[in-house]
Amino acid sequence: xxxxxxxxxxxxxxxxxxxxxxxxxxxxxxxxxxxxxxxxxxxxxxxxxxxxxxxxxxxxxxxxxxxxxxxxxxxxxxxx
Amino acid sequence: xxxxxxxxxxxxxxxxxxxxxxxxxxxxxxxxxxxxxxxxxxxxxxxxxxxxxxxxxxxxxxxxxxxxxxxxxxxxxxxxxxxxxxxxxxxxxxxxxxxxxxxxxxxxxxxxxxxxxxxxxxxxxxxxxxxxxxxxxxxxxxxxxxxxxxxxxxxxxxxxxxxxxxxxxxxxxxxxxxxxxxxxxxxxxxxxxxxxxxxxxxxxxxxxxxxxxxxxxxxxxxxxxxxxxxxxxxxxxxxxxxxxxxxxxxxxxxxxxxxxxxxxxxxxxxxxxxxxxxxxxxxxxxxxxxxxxxxxxxxxxxxxxxxxxxxxxxxxxxxxxxxxxxxxxxxxxxxxxxxxxxxxxxxxxxxxxxxxxxxxxxxxxxxxxxxxxxxxxxxxxxxxxxxxxxxxxxxxxxxxxxxxxxxxxxxxxxxxxxxxxxxxxxxxxxxxxxxxxxxxxxxxxxxxxxxxxxxxxxxxxxxxxxxxxxxxxxxxxxxxxxxxxxxxxxxxxxxxxxxxxxxxxxxxxxxxxxxxxxxxx
Numbered sequence: 214x215x216x217x218x219x220x221x222x223x224x225x226x227x228x229x230x231x232x233x234x235x236x237x238x239x240x241x242x243x244x245x246x247x248x249x250x251x252x253x254x255x256x257x258x259x260x261x262x263x264x265x266x267x268x269x270x271x272x273x274x275x276x277x278x279x280x281x282x283x284x285x286x287x288x289x290x291x292x293x
Numbered sequence: 294x295x296x297x298x299x300x301x302x303x304x305x306x307x308x309x310x311x312x313x314x315x316x317x318x319x320x321x322x323x324x325x326x327x328x329x330x331x332x333x334x335x336x337x338x339x340x341x342x343x344x345x346x347x348x349x350x351x352x353x354x355x356x357x358x359x360x361x362x363x364x365x366x367x368x369x370x371x372x373x374x375x376x377x378x379x380x381x382x383x384x385x386x387x388x389x390x391x392x393x394x395x396x397x398x399x400x401x402x403x404x405x406x407x408x409x410x411x412x413x414x415x416x417x418x419x420x421x422x423x424x425x426x427x428x429x430x431x432x433x434x435x436x437x438x439x440x441x442x443x444x445x446x447x448x449x450x451x452x453x454x455x456x457x458x459x460x461x462x463x464x465x466x467x468x469x470x471x472x473x474x475x476x477x478x479x480x481x482x483x484x485x486x487x488x489x490x491x492x493x494x495x496x497x498x499x500x501x502x503x504x505x506x507x508x509x510x511x512x513x514x515x516x517x518x519x520x521x522x523x524x525x526x527x528x529x530x531x532x533x534x535x536x537x538x539x540x541x542x543x544x545x546x547x548x549x550x551x552x553x554x555x556x557x558x559x560x561x562x563x564x565x566x567x568x569x570x571x572x573x574x575x576x577x578x579x580x581x582x583x584x585x586x587x588x589x590x591x592x593x594x595x596x597x598x599x600x601x602x603x604x605x606x607x608x609x610x611x612x613x614x615x616x617x618x619x620x621x622x623x624x625x626x627x628x629x630x631x632x633x634x635x636x637x638x639x640x641x642x643x644x645x646x647x648x649x650x651x652x653x654x655x656x657x658x659x660x661x662x663x664x665x666x667x668x669x670x671x672x673x674x675x676x677x678x679x680x681x682x683x684x685x686x687x688x689x690x691x692x693x694x695x696x697x698x699x700x701x702x703x704x705x706x707x708x709x710x711x712x713x714x715x716x717x718x719x720x721x722x723x724x725x726x727x728x729x730x731x732x733x734x735x736x737x738x739x740x741x742x743x744x745x746x747x748x749x750x751x752x753x754x755x756x757x758x759x760x761x762x763x764x765x766x767x768x769x770x771x772x773x774x775x776x777x778x779x780x781x782x783x784x785x786x787x788x789x790x791x792x793x794x795x796x797x798x799x800x801x802x803x804x805x806x807x808x809x810x811x812x813x814x
Contacts, residue, residue: 228771229767229768229771229787230768230771230772232768232772240526242525242526242529243355243403243525243526245380245780247529248529248780248781249528249529249530249555249717250717250785252529252530253555253559268560269531269532269559269560269561269563270532270560270561270563270564271532272530272531272532272559273530273532273533273536274526274527274529274530274533277530278526
């Protein structure tokens with residue numbers, strides 16, 4: 214999944230606001246963009262879009278704090 | 294200093310066990326002595342900056358060691374701390390600052406973005422910030438030069454220790470005033486009930502503006518134990534949260550059912566050793582038996598306690614969950630009134646109900662708030678005055694909760710009398726959500742309601758009618774209210790409808806709206 218598609222999903226579907234700007238390295242949690250509910254929505258969206266399983270132990274801070282981290286995690290997961 | 298104050302245990306343990314960790318955060322620690330000296334230094338700086346006894350001082354900080362230092366510094370200066378949620382929009386922050394006349398804030402560079410957006414007519418002084426901001430700063434190096442003992446300020450246990458703001462039905466939040474004496478009763482209750490001792494490590498994951506944090510800090514330090522501060526980001530990930538419990542060997546936690554249910558249901562407990570966790574207190578919302586039974590099976594040696602009490606009168610009843618938890622799906626009792634409390638169940642005429650009859654729970658408790666800051670009208674409605682034994686009336690707080698006393702002597706929670714709801718443990722007045730929506734120029738009418746979610750909590754939904762000529766869409770409205778409401782109060786879904794259903798009396802028919810929404814979504 215491209216970073217742009219991911220950014221668009223977060224802005225339009227999770228935040229319901231296409232006008233939000235999110236930098237690749239912006240902290241999605243500390244800035245209040247994602248909360249516990251939207252993280253879960255995002256994870257299940259990624260599972261169906263990328264056709265992968267994301268185990269509970271992977272839904273952690275280190276993989277979901279920024280767009281770049283999510284991207285990196287997805288790449289790893291899709292390779293493996 | 295007069296009598297026993299909420300910060301007295303810190304001074305005591307700084308003498309008795311100076312090197313024992315009082316606070317721990319992401320691998321760094323502050324010992325009792327370090328917390329004592331750094332909070333004394335900040336207290337001096339606050340006094341030098343003009344803080345007078347009983348002034349309100351805002352704490353605008355993320356979780357971290359500085360948060361603990363700020364709490365104890367403000368108390369030592371004889372002032373009351375006011376938690377300001379870092380995730381709160383600047384407009385709401387400004388309202389609270391103006392409402393309770395805050396002149397000084399303790400904050401940090403991490404929050405300068407919001408601080409710079411703050412529009413207030415007050416000439417604020419801000420401690421803890423070195424970056425450029427449009428306010429006067431209390432410089433860091435002027436703090437570290439201060440004496441390591443507390444400032445000489447007269448403080449009594451009837452002084453306010455903190456003011457906590459919560460959702461208000463008028464559209465603005467309301468601040469509950471709590472005294473040192475009430476907070477000590479709450480702290481003592483927590484320490485005694487959970488039998489906290491020196492070796493305990495209590496995880497503090499609730500935000501400071503949520504009253505569970507009072508247990509986290511004050512019950513823990515009352516026992517000379519260690520508060521392990523949990524970064525806000527960690528609690529958003531059940532797997533990170535259970536990792537922290539295992540790595541930090543957490544022994545006790547006070548949380549909300551939502552956190553425990555997601556932790557279990559997302560498999561975050563499966564590969565972790567959580568055997569250190571000897572006590573879990575939960576409150577804020579009912580915990581369905583089926584789901585509680587699951588987590589109790591997964592943690593066979595942990596004691597679970599259902600704690601009930603509005604933030605105005607924390608921990609007034611509690612119920613230790615027996616093992617095995619009996620079958621069925623009837624609601625858990627909220628328990629018996631604790632030693633701190635007396636209760637009345639009253640009917641619509643403010644008269645005491647007969648045994649077993651359902652009514653509103655009114656509480657008289659040593660942890661009871663002194664009232665809402667600056668809200669005389671609300672104070673006259675929120676309290677019930679009954680003739681007392683002496684010349685003064687006995688004052689009870691009207692909880693707004695419908696309860697019933699069972700034959701077993703335990704109280705059971707039946708629901709709310711008004712439109713306050715709980716979402717993931719947070720209190721939200723639906724009137725406040727509607728008022729925020731109604732403040733948008735193109736909104737004609739707004740109705741907020743809740744639907745159950747899969748984690749035994751509620752999701753807030755809003756239905757709105759807008760001016761036909763306008764091209765307002767849900768995203769515009771969400772953006773508008775995000776600037777006014779705390780994140781947890783922003784509806785999960787917002788629909789624009791042509792008209793809202795009304796009852797024959799002209800009120801919005803929320804029941805019909807809820808049913809219609811559930812059928813179509």
